[in-house]
Amino acid sequence: MSEAISDSPEATVHAFISRTVAEHPVVLFMKGVPDQPRCGFSSLVVQVLDHLGVDFVGVDVLQDEALRQGVKAFSDWPTIPQLYVAGEFIGGSDIVREMFQSGELKPLLVEKGVLAAS
DSSP states (O other): OOHHHHTSHHHHHHHHHHHHHHHOSEEEEESEETTEESSHHHHHHHHHHHHHTOOOEEEEGGGOHHHHHHHHHHHTOOSSOEEEETTEEEEOHHHHHHHHHHTOHHHHHHHTTSSOOO
């Protein structure tokens, strides 16, 4: 890989996303922050995670357009928010809501070791 490519904004954003997902068990790339979501879809995922008692890191994609576009390219998923658990992309708000309502989300979080079994 050439130096020019590795120093590109896309490579920098990709590295930031990779590092963030690797360093934190649960990451939500969202519009706004957990205490103040700036869209209903982000708010919904925050509410689900809070309801389940999940510790997570929220990353505000509205602070940087390169990050906002980069996270979509990173996951090959066109919408935000995006939830990662133990390094694995889970999905956006519709998938999180469906998994929560069907009872699939909590066991997944327990299996991944980010939520205590109850």
